Amino acid sequence: ALMAFPVSAATQTTVLTEGTPPSALNPTVGETIVSVAQLGAYILGSDKLMAQGIDPQLTNWAEVFSELMRDSRDQYIRGFVNTGTNVNYEGGGTVRSSVSSGLSLGWTDLRTARKTLKAADAPPIVNGKYAAIIHPRVMSQLFGDSTVLNALQYAGPRTTDNPLFAGAVTELLGIQFFETSNASTFSGLGQSASFVEATLFVGKNGYVVTDADELTSQIIFHDIGSSGVTDPLNQVWSLGFKTAVGAGIGDQNRVLRVESWSS
Numbered sequence: 001a002l003m004a005f006p007v008s009a010a011t012q013t014t015v016l017t018e019g020t021p022p023s024a025l026n027p028t029v030g031e032t033i034v035s036v037a038q039l040g041a042y043i044l045g046s047d048k049l050m051a052q053g054i055d056p057q058l059t060n061w062a063e064v065f066s067e068l069m070r071d072s073r074d075q076y077i078r079g080f081v082n083t084g085t086n087v088n089y090e091g092g093g094t095v096r097s098s099v100s101s102g103l104s105l106g107w108t109d110l111r112t113a114r115k116t117l118k119a120a121d122a123p124p125i126v127n128g129k130y131a132a133i134i135h136p137r138v139m140s141q142l143f144g145d146s147t148v149l150n151a152l153q154y155a156g157p158r159t160t161d162n163p164l165f166a167g168a169v170t171e172l173l174g175i176q177f178f179e180t181s182n183a184s185t186f187s188g189l190g191q192s193a194s195f196v197e198a199t200l201f202v203g204k205n206g207y208v209v210t211d212a213d214e215l216t217s218q219i220i221f222h223d224i225g226s227s228g229v230t231d232p233l234n235q236v237w238s239l240g241f242k243t244a245v246g247a248g249i250g251d252q253n254r255v256l257r258v259e260s261w262s263s
Contacts, residue, residue: 042240122203206254
C-alpha cells in the first residue's frame with residue numbers, strides 16, 4: 001500500500017506583481033510504502049462445553065478475541081513505529097546499552113522532546129498538542145520528578161481534575177500523554193529488575209497506518225456440524241479473529257523515541 005500526504009511547501013516572501021500571477025509551487029509530498037499483513041487466531045470448542053458450560057461461551061470468547069484483535073494490531077503497529085531513527089538515549093549515549101540504572105524520564109526530557117519536534121516543524125497531532133505514548137512504569141517515574149510534581153501541585157484545585165488525584169499526567173508542556181502497557185519495553189541491562197522503556201513523542205503524520213477496507217476485521221464463528229468430514233460426529237465449533245494492518249514511519253523528524261531506565 002502506498003500512502004501519500006502533504007509535507008511542506010516553500011515559504012513565500014516575494015511581493016506579488018500587480019495583475020501577474022506567480023509561478024505555481026512545487027510542494028513536497030511524502031510517501032510511505034507499507035506491506036499489509038493479516039493477523040489472526042482461533043480456538044476450538046466442543047459440543048459438551050457448549051451444552052454444559054454455565055457461562056455463555058460464544059459471548060465471552062467473542063469479547064476476548066475482540067480485545068485480542070485490538071491488542072494484536074496495536075503491538076504490530078508499535079513494532080514499525082519503534083524503527084524510527086530519531087532517538088534520544090537517557091544520559092546522552094548513542095546506543096541502548098548506554099542507558100544505565102537511575103536514568104529515568106523527567107521534566108528536562110519533556111522540554112527536549114517538545115523542542116525537537118517544534119524545531120523540525122512537526123505539526124501537533126491531537127488537540128493542538130503532541131502525543132506521547134508512555135508506559136505506566138515511566139509515568140510513575142514522572143511523578144517522582146520534583147519539577148513535574150511542583151507543576152502539577154499548582155495546576156489546579158484539589159479535585160479529580162488535578163493529575164495528582166487522577167493518578168496520571170494527561171497534559172504537560174504542550175504534550176498529551178497516552179498511558180499504555182503496550183509501550184515498548186526492551187531487554188534488561190543486567191541490573192536487578194531493570195528495563196529500558198521507550199516513550200514515543202509524535203507529531204502529525206509521524207507514522208501512518210493503513211485503512212484496509214477491502215480486508216475487514218472479523219470475528220469468525222463456525223458452528224458445530226459445519227466442518228463436514230473433518231467433524232464427522234458434530235463435536236467441534238471454532239471462534240477466532242482475522243484482521244489486516246500495515247504501518248510505517250511517515251516522517252522520521254515527526255517521531256522521537258526517548259529510551260529511559262525503569263525499575
